[in-house]
Amino acid sequence: MSRSKALQYYIVSRLLLAPLQLLTIITIVFLLLRATPGDPADAILGGRAPEAAKEELRKQLGLNFPLWLQYLNYLGSILRFDLGTSLMSRGQNVWDIIGQYFPATVELAVCSMAVALIVGIAVGTLSASRPGTYFDVGGRLFGIITYALPMFWAGMLLQLIFSVQLGWFPNSNRFPPNLPAPTPVTGLYTIDSLLGGNLTQFFTSLHHLALPSLTLGILLSGIFERIVRVNLKQTLQADYVEAARARGIGENKILASHALKNALIPVITVLGLTFASLLGGAILTEVTFSWPGLANRLYQAIADRDYPTVQGVLVFFGAIVVSASILIDILNAYVDPRIRY
Secondary structure (H helix, E strand, O other): OOOHHHHHHHHHHHHHOOOOOOOHHHHHHHHHHHHOOOOHHHHHHHOOHHHHHHHHHHHHHHOOHHHHHHHHHHHHHHHHOOOOOOOOOOOEEHHHHHHHHHHHHHHHHHHHHHHHHHHHHHHHHHHHHHHOOHHHHHHHHHHHHHHOOOOOHHHHHHHHHHHHHHHOOOOOOOOOOEEEEEEEEOOHHHHHHHOOOHHHHHHHHHHHHHHHHHHHHHHHHHHHHHHHHHHHHHHHOOOHHHHHHOOOOOOHHHHHHHHHHHHHHHHHHHHHHHHHHHHHHHHHHHHOOOOOOOHOOOOHHHHHHHHHHHHHHHHHHHHHHHHHHHHHHHHHHHHOOOOOO
C-alpha cells in the first residue's frame, strides 16, 4: 500500500473513531454527575423548600425518570445539538453560555500555549545543546519544577508577588470594570481592540492577560522542555549529524538546520496531550485569577449543581479535545514519514 493511500486510510479510521470517543466522554460525564452527592432541586429551591415543590421541579427537569431513560433522553438531545438550558441562569441556553464565556478561555489558552511552546523549546534547546553544563542542569530542574508545581499554588504565589506586592499586573478580571470593554466582534478583547483601532484597550487587555497566561504557559512549558531536550540530545548523536560535523559544518548551523527540525516532530504529538492539560489548567487559572472564561463558569455550575450547564460545557470541551487530537494525529502522520499506519 502506498503512503498516500495508507494516510487516507488512517485519516478515515481516526474520523470513524471520533464518535466513539465522544460517546465515551458523554457517558462518563452523565454518570459522574448522577453519582455525585447533592440534589439540583435543593440547589435551586433551597434546602427548606417543601418536598412537594422539590418533587415537582424534579419532574420538570426529568430527574424522576429511571437513569437509563435520562441517559437516552440526553443522547437524543445531543444528537439534536441541544445542550439544554441552565438551571441557575434563568433558563439561559447552554449554547448561549458557551458563546458568552468561551472567547475569554480561547484568548487565555492561545496565549498560554504560545508561552509554553516558546519557553519550553528555548529552554530545552539550550539544555540539550550544552550537555553537562549548568544550562543542562538548570534545564532539567526547570522541567521538573514546572511540571510538578500545582497550578493553584503557583497562581496565588505569582499574584501575591507581582500583583499585591509589586503591583505590576492586575490580580483579577479580564478588563477594568470601570472602563468600557472593546466592542465585541470576535469576543477576543485583544483582537477586538485592534479591529476597533483602540491601542489603549489593546494594551489594557494585554496587561490583564499577561499574568494568567504566563502562569499557565510556564507551568505547561516543562512538558515541552523535557521532550525537546531528550529528543534533541538523541538527534545530535545521530549518524547524519556526525556526517555534517565531518564535513566541517558549524554546530550552530547543524543545530538550526538539521537537528532541531527533527527533534521538534515529537512536540506535535505532545500537543494533543497538552491541549487536554491546557483546558484542565484553565479551570484552575480562571478561578485563581477570576478570569471570566468558560472554565470558570463551569466551576460555578458544578458548585450550583447545574446539570445541563456542566454536561453541556464538558461535552463541548470533550469535542474540542477529540477534534484537536485527530488534527494533531493527522498532522503528525503527514510530517513524519517514519510513522506506520
